[in-house]
Amino acid sequence: MFDSHFQTYEEAADPSLGAPRLKMLRARLKAMKLDGFLIPRADAHQNEYVAPCEERLAWLTGFTGSAGFAIVLADKAAMFVDGRYTIQAREQVDAKAFALVPLGETPPSEWLAKNAKKGARIGYDPWLHTNGQIARFETAAKKAEARLVAVEENPLDLLWEDRPTPPRGRVVLHPQKHAGEAAAKKLKRVAEMLSADALLVSDPHALAWAFNLRGGDVAHTPIALGYALIPRRGKPRLFLDPEKLNSRTANALGKLAHLSPPDFLPDALKELGAKKQKVLFDAGTAPERLARLFTEAGGQAEIGNDPIALMKARKNAAELAGARAAHLRDGVAMARFLCWFDKTAPRGRLTEIAAAQALETFRRESGELRDISFPTISAAGSHAALPHYRVTEKSNARIGKGVYLVDSGAQYPDGTTDVTRTLAVGRASKAASRANTLVLKGHIAIARAIFPEGTSGAQIDAFARRPLWEAGLDFDHGTGHGVGSYLSVHEGPQRISKLGGAALEPGMILSNEPGYYREGAFGIRIENLVAVEKRNIAGAEREMLGFETLTLVPIDLRLVEPKLLTNEEKAWLNAYHARVRAALSPFLDPAERAWLKKATKRIS
Template structure:
């Protein structure tokens, strides 16, 4: 079971495969009278984790990261990735075929505008692009005499002879004790967000699963069912889902409050809505351009906006918050058992990145509640730790010796989703490492201790985590924190702590707090806990104020901390946190781990 998790995507191309596949794609484009094609790493819902049948970018290029975009022209091609993958992409692709580019420096749209010839016809699959994405391309191509051509079928699908079928994972009802609110109550709440529209087309499976209190198994690591839904201002919602995913019991439960429809009927239903001149809301972030254009072509009025479930889903209710806290206690005990085991085993030189990750999942499984890991474990030693989203394979698997080991992992439990990163040193930490580690820790503590007024967004807090790195001329190229779902996606919007995090933070939201530092070719450091936004009462205060409750429980490696770089307040926070970890977890772990935990959480 475990071995497959550390293999590169099964249909990812080798160098020779990629050359043949690229040549075949170009031949097919020529046959269709096209001069290029857009290849996003996306499915029809813009999911982070996509079903195997949607891994077209990996099939074509060999790149297996969770975010990427390729543009193929007649004689050249480029692949675009963000800062997390600039190293990985070069390791996985053939640079003679695809030019790797940092998407923050060069956008696919601008590159296409610069490289497509006058009069070029560029094809795209309207099911895997949003309207906003296509509009960005169109704007960049203004005056270039380049035409974007929506295709009826994705040409890669015809070339991919062993393409997996569409997933039909079983759908289950999410128990009320974990959901905390009925589907009927949620539907009433969502209708308040229609803002005069006749209906909302829900294209985000996370929102659909939350709204209807269901969970599925169509993609790895996230318990969602791939589906669309139509929420009218009156009458029963429609859920467009493959009937093969529903047993009789689940079907009966859902039919009490909604109408079940096969996905193949969605186009016809939107066409009918368009003929009636209806206004339909579409999620700007996830709605396929195909659906928006179907309504518009039939005479309807599409309105691009936020999914009405996006914000309500992000603000967890009491049951969801209670579940998250309980899940983190169990998860913390498992992680602490792993860290104690690792501290004993790693110096003996017998561990590898894969065996360490296998052991961590074993500890999690032993608590009896694990449903899945919440993302592929980042088990990274030495230089691999400097790759923020490194994914170990049998080929890349390093033996762990003296040096830095980073493990970023998480779990899916019925009552909550976890995500935690710890960085530890095998052997003595160098002075440089201690300084870098402590600067990252100071940023982590700054977020954990932050107090801020109502209305503040994550973008306004992001610099808190970077200040001490900036003072040393250092930084990191990912956001400080992302939202986390309630037994849903480990990466949830709209809340986040980053330069782009414009959504105000509201009590009940769960976010990660994970500053880092990455020294290419040497080591990486990331320290991550999850936090809940909560109200804060400040004596004499004149504003409604918020702060964070830290819910992740696991020791930080004190051997990497340089107390001389910390303030008394920072040391006080760390000692208080470690005392809480020790008190909470000690009764839940074995005697050997308990002994290690006492030392690992000692006051400094």
Template sequence: MFQTFDDGADPSHGAERLARLRAELERRGLDGFLIPRSDEHQGEYVPPGAERLKWLTGFSGSAGLAVVLKHAAAIFVDGRYTLQVRDQVDTGAFEPLHLIDPGWHAWLEEQLQAGATLGYDPWLHTVAGVRRLEKIAEKTGASLVPTPDNPVDAVWSDRPGPPLGQVVVHPLDVAGRSAADKLADIQKTLAKARAGATVLTQPDSIAWLLNVRGADVQHTPLPLSFAIVPAEGRPTLLIDSRKLTNASRAHIEDVADIAEPSEFGPALDQAAGGQGAIRLDPATTARWIADRIEAAGGRIVDGDDPCTLPKATKNEAEIAGARAAHLRDGAAVSRFLAWLDREASSGGVDEIGAAKALEGFRAATGQLREISFDTISGAGPNGAIVHYRVTTDTNRPLEPNSLYLVDSGAQYVDGTTDITRTVAIGEPTADMRRHFTLVLKGHIAIATARFPEGTSGAQVDTLARYALWQAGLDFDHGTGHGVGSFLSVHEGPQRIAKTGTVPFRPGMIVSNEPGYYRTGHYGIRIENLELVKPPEPVPGGEKALLSFETLTLAPIDRRLVDVALLSEAEKAWLNAYHARVRAEIGPQLDGDDTAWLEAATAPL
């Protein structure tokens, strides 16, 4: 229903498809071309027809980029995918390299020759991204050539067409605010910034603003579309009308005009001729849009997507929905963990079976709309692959005396969830318990943190790593990402990471998921979602501080805890958390599941 276990990635096609693309580039007089894992909206989740990187290379991860030159080809992925990429890609055709260090920009500078022509699709690169490319071209003496008719599409003969997922109205009781009220605030923001209009390119911003949800991509209820929002007057939504029902059309037309995607260019031309500058977010807006506006004589100013911060700062209805969704989801996950304890010991459970069972427990709530991402169901060494996606080819049994990592989430109308638990199958080793406890210490440090207003994710990130660092260990991914309200499970702008620069605000939801990965052996991650609470006075202190409320409710495997490594305060936190899980989840369980929960949440 929700997840398939054949990712379609096939490295055997890599060399042949690379040769076809190089022939097409030569026909066009291009010496190279960039293939990002993105669509026209620069989103993480893209429709099948935008999976150009996967089609060309076999890599199915959510972030990456390939660079194809006459004499070299490379694929760049971040730390989540350094193991996966080697399994999915023909490394004889594409050299796998790290997206950040040394990074594709540095590699391209070394590889590009003076006079070379480098093609890029202006629909698939942001304004900021092309600015960086222009600097590389200037430094190397190469020329950039925009190719909106993507050469990959010319050699991809069976490319899927655009999606036509139905658009539905997001109920006001869970949205918390009307589309008209949100629009009024966004227009005030534009007027204050002296911008005549903005172009919204991120479908989650449009979904939030208009109180609608769609079904154009897997796992995230997005209506792929664009919107032009003036500082005064009615906005225009550019969307394929075949996606609209009578109800959703009437709902949208209360506040906005509707036009077909084919009218986007002319609509931009018209906006360019209006009064005032057009505000574009250079980090999320396709270069094609900026080029079209400037060609029509418009003036562009850089500015963040004005929906991003208010969308991330949940209102009271959204917060109530998140709590309700996590209570429901916590019961489903607890039932799954109880089932897993009963079944895995017999040796009859594998990664796919576990993932399907977890989906089943969520579906049994009667309120599951979708899973929020493909379940990461990793047994033993597969758990060490940070964003592992189980397939029929990689499926492993959950073996005795091993670890099983399951990272999963759900989409409910009232909230989006994301939880990771690492479970002992049989008897864990001393190293497993030590590593798990070091990760748990980092998790608790985040959960119990107090911090002043203005604190960013980069400042908090260190707390999650401190205990690991003291042991000479670390993890190569961020500690936390923002989460939407029946929207994207990965939502900005807040994040807990070395690169997290946006200050936390009350109402933001962020994940807390430190980890440790021992290649070839096991992976460990503990993830809860946290709600940023308003400033509160600290007893005996002089300043009110922000803190987190843990939303996620499910047992943390106490069999993996080395109590000797915990401080009294850390031990008290875990006991209090488990007491809360027992009190709030317990009434939703019965029979053997209730007995299991009592044991799983017993005080240390």
């Protein structure tokens, strides 16, 4: 089924409701003796995908993007979005109620410092912010001679009459054949790395990895919302809703950790605090509320990086084998879809939603699909110029002649996929073909990159941009994000970006997805997933690394201008297509194989 919850929620998050709901919120704040309130798009774990009951920002403003922030004051309100969502925010948010502020130009904390009145009391929900976030806002409040106030009850929750109930997705064990390592061994490794007395695991992805469990509490990512305390010595304590566990799962997890409901966590932290213990809180995901109550009880809170993040990012042999199997399966589904699309789209009746539904059907026919890994970006024509376009019943367009972009992925029990292809419907414009070829040159540059150990994603990000830069063009998103193993399609700390400071290490999986977007006309993106691997080079004086391309999907040659490619780039493209053809052909019917042969023909 095509992301039915997302569709329904977008329709419910009507931007025309922004002004009256804003008025209600201001009345509630006045009753609470507050002069303003901070509204992140977040849950208590800082998840990218949140449960419906956590969509406070969308309920208030109408904005349904995955990243945003709002500040409401007595006399003004601001909605902050980054470059990915500028156009979407214009369409979804009532600009008369909320001033739309580019996040890259004015961070929310700076806006607060300039706009909060002297003596103002600015409220915030301490479960929805990290220590670092609150520290920045406290600094801003001091500049304005205002004060931050933590609230016990979120005023939006008090106003949201039909707020959905918290999720209770079933927790399942992730088999060792896919995990590649027993949970007991992982937990032992984590404990051995700690200098603190214990680690609070607040990231559900880290929880899933460490305990070899998966869940169903949010869309598109198989995580269970919960926490864990992993001590340097002794048995861990796992905080999960018991209603999510059947007897088999509870027994298995009970051998690894003491099981408690999440409501028991605050008291557990207070007990550790009273014993003057030192606990490591993850800077990126731990709620400010938990760190504060721990320190108030007498504990020493160390705010730092959860070591599990880097351990999880380095995929082991079983996880890499699973990724290859998942991408082969996904490549077959994508090839079948692309063959079908080429026959169907030229008739002029195919819509963006229908195409996305068809793609999910092809994936489901594998028998292994657990979910799509994110809402499919199915974008025709000018919609493709929106990097994070989300089709709705209202925006659903027919796919006409020109360019169609489809960015999609799947969750399989052995791996997570994410692939983007830009397709020609009929004859594409020369401008689109040229832009596509420049993007392809950047994509190939990343795929062919060889670099020494210790190299960060920031150091190779420019490889993807150089062909565009030389034409006076660029794109406003990172070149690549990390990807999990049947976990989040967006995983850190690894990424290829101007801000990607983490060193790339063998086993890490990332996307390679340069793009170009001409507003009102078309958008281009070519995305494969790659795995970092060691490279043996004769005479090398340093350990060198490169990328193994995992994705097996044809790149549309109708949008490629061979004369713009170097001989080395043509050789890479021809070798990639030969590999795709050899891998996928055995799983396709005769008509699909004939289509694939043509789609992967050699260029010169």
